Amino acid sequence: MGAVTSTAPSPGSPDSPDSPDSPDSPDSPDSSLLDLAPVIPVVIVHDVADAVPLARALVAGGLPVIEVTFRTPAAADAIRAIAEEVPDAIVGAGTVLSPEQVETAVAAGSRFLVTPGWTDRLLGALDASGLPYLPGVSTTSEVVALLERGVEEMKFFPAQAAGGTPYLKALASPLPQARFCPTGGVNASNAPEYLALPNVGCVGGTWMLPSDALAAGDWGRVESLAREAAALRG
Helix, strand or coil: CCCCCCCCCCCCCCCCCCCCCCCCCCCCCCCCHHHCCCEEEEECCCCHHHHHHHHHHHHHCCCCEEEEECCCCCHHHHHHHHHHHCCCCEEEEECCCCHHHHHHHHHHCCCCEECCCCCHHHHHHHHHHCCCEECEECCHHHHHHHHHCCCCEEEECCCCCCCHHHHHHHHHCCCCCCEEEEECCCCCCCHHHHHCCCCECCEEECCCCCHHHHHHCCHHHHHHHHHHHHCCCC
16 A cells, blocks of 8 residues: 655745654655544445535544545546545545456546455555555455555444454554554544554544534534534544
């Protein structure tokens, strides 16, 4: 996996937190997808017209890394719209299930890829994409198999159902090189417990995207909830 890079203009001097010379900048060659924000919003877009204002609200609230899932026909067009119109967003594709979807995601402008699980064929396509990716795991054997392949950053899914924080805490000692983004059942209440673990870089969730706010186009509320989520790890 490579570092996550940004196409957004680089403001300020090298001392600026947004400067490409800053270790917290996505332009840094050593940056990791797991370290850019404490929460990755997991977005399901039904109407492409919602993609840009939704992304702008998340970015304004301090959550620039946005996973748009391939669960609707609008996903690829939503990724393309965000990539083209919201330069401060780092948009990626989630629920990627096949090499064909990898190609579609890359063509749409995805900057990273996320899968709920993995196979050798899918992992090969993820590698070939040249993008950072988070393959999904839920067992120790899957983690070890990925470590053997040189993959150290993973999605832990479905996090709560697969054992939650006790499971990840148990993995930290024997497998300290593995780092995770837990997703699935993670919410505002339990996210801090995950983020406190040494092997968790960030979490994925949807709680800053309530369905009634999305239906009403209440982007101000989304921004406010995103700001609260961004503050979970100060």
